[in-house]
Amino acid sequence: MTFVIRIPIENFCSFMGQFAVLLILCMFYYEIMSIVAQESFSVVNYGAVGDGETDDAEIYGSIIAPNTPSAWEGIDSSQWLKFDGITGLDISGPGLIDGRGSRWWDQSCKHHPELPALRFSSCNGMNLRNMKVINSPQTHIHILACSEVWIDTINISSPWDSPNTDGIHIHRSQHVTIYNSEIENGDDCISIGDFASHIKINNAYCGFGHGISVGSLGNGPDGPTEAQVEDISVVVARFMNTTNGARIKTWQGGSGYARNISFEQINFANVENPIIIDQNYCKVKGACKEQPTGVQISNVTYRGITGTTITKVAVNFNCSDAVPCTGISLDNIKLDPAISGQQLSSSCNNAYGWTNGVVQPSSCLESKSL
Numbered sequence: 001m002t003f004v005i006r007i008p009i010e011n012f013c014s015f016m017g018q019f020a021v022l023l024i025l026c027m028f029y030y031e032i033m034s035i036v037a038q039e040s041f042s043v044v045n046y047g048a049v050g051d052g053e054t055d056d057a058e059i060y061g062s063i064i065a066p067n068t069p070s071a072w073e074g075i076d077s078s079q080w081l082k083f084d085g086i087t088g089l090d091i092s093g094p095g096l097i098d099g100r101g102s103r104w105w106d107q108s109c110k111h112h113p114e115l116p117a118l119r120f121s122s123c124n125g126m127n128l129r130n131m132k133v134i135n136s137p138q139t140h141i142h143i144l145a146c147s148e149v150w151i152d153t154i155n156i157s158s159p160w161d162s163p164n165t166d167g168i169h170i171h172r173s174q175h176v177t178i179y180n181s182e183i184e185n186g187d188d189c190i191s192i193g194d195f196a197s198h199i200k201i202n203n204a205y206c207g208f209g210h211g212i213s214v215g216s217l218g219n220g221p222d223g224p225t226e227a228q229v230e231d232i233s234v235v236v237a238r239f240m241n242t243t244n245g246a247r248i249k250t251w252q253g254g255s256g257y258a259r260n261i262s263f264e265q266i267n268f269a270n271v272e273n274p275i276i277i278d279q280n281y282c283k284v285k286g287a288c289k290e291q292p293t294g295v296q297i298s299n300v301t302y303r304g305i306t307g308t309t310i311t312k313v314a315v316n317f318n319c320s321d322a323v324p325c326t327g328i329s330l331d332n333i334k335l336d337p338a339i340s341g342q343q344l345s346s347s348c349n350n351a352y353g354w355t356n357g358v359v360q361p362s363s364c365l366e367s368k369s370l
């Protein structure tokens, strides 16, 4: 089954017409929630029958969201473009998806549920290629409970001060590859949540935002949770002006593990906290009490890391007393201060591991094996 959408950028109404016809042809159901005269907009919500066939969508031109949160009044405000339960979904551009999120950013998060621009849930064997996604109300691309996902050549862009606009968030998914991504945004560039495994990020650029994060793990809206995160690799990534680089963050009180994680061939420019593990993650610094449990972090490798940082503590392993970090490896690390004359250092709390080759600033890992 082939599913083609061609959208002339200037002619939104024509796009709506073609979109509707094609969706029907392809056995999709859709709902066009509202179109307002002055300001044409649509809320398109479609799902497909998981029939095992391949669904191909080519998106040319733009898909544009309503520019006001009130357009969601009375309808499910946790979704805009959603793909659920599809096997073999193939979406390719060149296309633009504009979430027009600025009016959402002004509202407190408490007043709206998570609203990603693109949400994929329970999709197996999917491709998303050659797309640009901008200004999402929250996370730009949310991958939930999917497997065998290939994301290739993706640009994501939203302002540095747009809150909660993660670039790509992966949750409860396996075998996800993100290849050639260029992301500038206001929150995590790519984040990896609970129950994610076999995640490969290759050739990534992250501009401002909060860097690539494994986590935060071990806490949900209803309190402590379990995490099982493993086999994560980030190979070839460049971070420019981000507030964190390669980050692993877990809450006190959770359970489970995050292990076999590697960051290789990473370059930082002007980054705060280039290498950081924070096992005391807390929304309000210092407000979360020490707990007797936590998500166990082990086998984390940093190899071939270069570049500059604006913070003095360039390498920060802040692990908990209850569950120390083990098997951390620093292999050929050379970080320099972005501010000339600044002295860089490493900081370790309950962090165990070893080094190989040049490690600058020098390592503070304890070598005692547990």
Ligand SMILES: *[C@@H]1O[C@H](CO)[C@@H](O)[C@H](O)[C@H]1NC(C)=O
Pocket: 093, 094, 130, 131, 132, 153, 154, 155, 182
């Ligand atoms: C992403 O941005 C880069 C440079 O900013 C550009 O070369 C590339 O074509 C863009 N790709 C897409 C899919 O928009």
Ligand SMILES: *[C@@H]1O[C@H](CO)[C@@H](O)[C@H](O)[C@H]1NC(C)=O
Pocket: 230, 231, 232, 233, 260
């Ligand atoms: C660690 O993860 C990599 C993929 O990133 C995988 O190839 C390797 O087999 C894993 N190692 C172990 C010991 O599980």
Ligand SMILES: *[C@@H]1O[C@H](CO)[C@@H](O)[C@H](O)[C@H]1NC(C)=O
Pocket: 207, 208, 240, 241, 270
């Ligand atoms: C990064 O920050 C520096 C110093 O603030 C600035 O000069 C540069 O333009 C920024 N680069 C990007 C790509 O934002």
Ligand SMILES: *[C@@H]1O[C@H](CO)[C@@H](O)[C@H](O)[C@H]1NC(C)=O
Pocket: 259, 260, 299, 327
């Ligand atoms: C961690 O690394 C050790 C040796 O380096 C290996 O024996 C063990 O299987 C690894 N564990 C995981 C969960 O990757």
Ligand SMILES: *[C@@H]1O[C@H](CO)[C@@H](O)[C@H](O)[C@H]1NC(C)=O
Pocket: 280, 281, 285, 286, 313, 316, 318, 347
């Ligand atoms: C480690 O975490 C604790 C608790 O959040 C915090 O008070 C402390 O400043 C952190 N240490 C470093 C070096 O970041």
